[in-house]
Amino acid sequence: MAEMVLTCPYCLSNRITFTFKGQYQWTSNPHTWNTFWVCRKCEEGIVVKLVGPSHSLPSDCPGDPRDAGFDLYGIRPRIQQFRAPANVPDAIARDFEEALDNLRRQKWTSAGMMFRKVLQRATTEMAPEGIEFRNMRLIQRINSLDKHRLITPAMKDWAHKIRLDGNEATHEEDEDFSGDQARLMKEFTELLLIYSFTLPARITASNDPIEPEN
Template sequence: MSNIIYDCPHCGTQKVYFKVFYSKQHLKKTDIYNALAECGSCYEPIALVINWVVPYPKKDLPHEYFDAICTANNFFGLKVFPAPPATNAPDHVPDDVKRCFEQAAKSRNAGLFDAAGMMYRKTLEIALKGFAPEIVAWRLDTRIDKLAKEGQITPALRDWAHEIRTLGNDVVHNAIEVTQAEANQLHMFCTMLLMYLFTVPEEIALNRKKSESN
């Protein structure tokens, strides 16, 4: 049975071996094979579309090839389903905010939900610092309320921001465990907040400049 090395989209384990346990040649494209593989860590499956090229006459199907096929110069992965969850921060986010967000997202994908909760809170703290630098760092709640009062964030985003802040605080100070569902919610909330604060205004400004130059 052959293996491939891939980042698991289910459990988040990076560079884990997947056992390829089934493959079938494409009916129209002779070098293309559809295959199924199983994560060596969580045993969840992925589906692959493989470009299977070997330097000698093909006898074995990809799953019959007794080797790590991704290191044998005969395997080119075209598509993998499901794809690993994205960890990239929204566009136009400052570098320090981006670094914290992507650490949070990677922790979430790896199942480190407590770490993700703390890093989403840190992302929020650093993101809002530039909007209210006069407020002391430990008063994140005051910063959130100030932005809402000034109309820089909506009431719904204010509530989301407080959820991120509260859960992050609970992880640090009250030993609360973050669930996967909560980590997923924090990811969505934080993404939407960053897009509202940074991505949307910058895209509007860029499009306005483009319109003025035409």
């Protein structure tokens, strides 16, 4: 059976075997094929464009079609580079990117904990004048930011619906995150970073003095 060892754009496994599941031959160029493959680890599907020798079918290859004279012309989806939003301070951006990496690798708990760390650092930077955030729980910080109108009421409501601080009764190290919980943490964290760092920087840039027209 045809199979290929590739990096999976979904689970990011580095050398994982994909099983051949289907093929489509271009009518406009019979050497060109769109082929469908499934990751043996996460079961997600990818489309691989192959260009091969005449009278050869990708499905007839006993192993990797590249060993049978096919050239690989592209894989969809592409592996995405995950980056923090613009203008986020470097240390926070690094932690956010590490959290994203954990999320992509389906390490839900590591991702959830890392997003929490990002929120702790980001809210510390956002603390209103004269208020010490250091010993405050995340949800208390969010309430304080809302009170001082440093986040929107909708963001505060959202924060109350996700497990920002986890269960007080258990130690955080013992806590598990589900995929859905980790993804919600990502959405919330990303929005908070955009609202607090990216938007103000853009507004400042667009208010830069413009030379008057003569």
